[in-house]
Amino acid sequence: MSESLKQVTTHFLASRPHLMAFIYGLVRDPQMAEDVYQEVWLKLANELEKGVVIEDQGKWCRKVAKNLIVQYWREQRDAKVVADSTLLEFVEFVDHAFDESDSREDRWSDRQLALNECVEALPEKSRQLLLLKYDEGSSISTIAARMQQSTAAVVKALVRLRQALAVCVEKKLKLQELGL
């Protein structure tokens, strides 16, 4: 592996959380998100092979990912997003939002580990809700039917759960800082 390819690979892997957050946030399908991520890497590797110099790798990757995401949404038969200017506007907003931050998140792995521990400590019902939503990718209406609740109640439960997890992560990081 050449030195430049090594550097690019290291940077690409280091900024995976940031890029995956962008992709998964817009695609909302874990498999498709992984697919887009891989495709971005292939395109990046191709460019490097051709000797193209990429100045801002993070921005370049996001641009490629954005095109792939828009293409994905266009291919969705029932997504009602073909030529949907509101969706395109939303994608631009998200891109803008990611443009405004550094691709290397502070204490990313600590945050991930803390979140893993917080999820592990959740009551069974809450973990079940997360599994249905994130692992199985079930829709809110499916979850509501499975849990015998209204869709509004499921949305509220998810909002509360995410807030509780965010607080839990911050607490754990604080304790780590204090060496406890």
Next chain:
Amino acid sequence: MTPLEELLIKWHDRSLSAQERLELNGWLATAEARARLRDEFGFDAKLLAAVQVEKARTHAQEQAKAFQTIEVSRHDVFEKSSAPSGLPFPGRRARRRWRIAWSMAACAVLVGAVIFFAFRSQTLARFQGEARGVTVLRGGKPMAVTREAAVRSGDQVQTSTAGGATVVFLKELTRLELQASTSVRLESTEDGKRLELRQGAITVKAAPQPKGQPMVVTTPHAEAKVLGTEFLLAVTAQSSRLEVLDGTVQFASREDGKAVVVNGGFFATVGRSVELAARSLLPGPWHSQDIGEVGLPGVARLDGNRCTAKGAGRNTCKSKDQFHFVYQPLEGDGEIIARVVALEMSRPGAKAGVVMRESLKTSAPHAFLFFRPGSGVEFEYRSKIESRTAQVGSETAPCWVRLAREGDVITAYLSPDGVSWSKAGSETIRMDPGIYVGLGVTSWDNSALATSVFDNVSALTAARPNPQPNDGPSRTP
């Protein structure tokens, strides 16, 4: 106005109304809301990873529970077998005799239980199944090794030149496979488990260890610190070689203290005039990677034309695939041949076989001729959206499989010996000229890996009508 978090959850759910979508875009006109959105998206990606970790952890815990249940049921058997069986008691005398007998039996059970637990507490692990040519040295004295014999802390286990054994640790899923002519000492201390490999080779499948108590494996030259992984460590007079199949191991030289972190799919060697560095287990032009969201990362190792591949993934049918792919690029016509030697699986749906694929995308057009234990060989292909599968044979492993591409036609062949081949199916699948060919394995389970062993692996750059297994100028094993 609907709160931003709620709008984002609905966006995630694809259930935003037109009004709510406008509302969401309105929110995002401010930099503050955009920063929140970025955090929310980042949190979502982390939450997805955390949920997948949690799922794998729960699965491992269930397996561990099953192991403990067996231990508990053994105690039950012990107690029951010591108790007298219920019989009718005709007279008062007889009843008294039985009462005395009951009391004595209860005392015997109690004493037995105390002895059992006292000895058991020293037991660190047990042999699993037949222990061939094995000697256990306890305090320097050789012990008689029976089936499922206990191994205590401080024991030294040795295998003969034709021997081999599997040792399973109690209350966890850590397994140790000793190859022939191996000598290893096992010890459990407050700091964790210690394995001292004096000669030979061991494969360690280590369950996650308690925090601050990593399992440490030492050789005369090196030290490997394990947190939960699967690896092979072999020692010779000159060097120690570590091959990591899954997880991460820190491998350090005992001479100069230099260390390297070896990830799954890589190996490193400590020895004189050998540079300590992590190197890939796959020689060029082979590569390997997971296709789709597989849950657990797969890994592959290629030794000559023999390949061991581990892969997770729910399936490779319908519109999306999830499997581990060991591949090399192919331009134009060509073929891939392998013999599936074995497939160790956690679920009956596991598959292993040869693959031709347009790209590394999860829904790429592909052809997969695979062996599935219990059901034989199947030919699966996807030309556009959904894949189709046809049963083409009822072979058991080991079995020979071959895919050949000529233009847009991909043909599947089976063979009993790798010499005479019979056509098992043929499909027209439009792909780019440049495709990927190789081996695929999937476990049908996102929280477990299936292990497949292939040999006689060869990829040819131009298809021939009836290939021989071990020749060909352009073959790249």
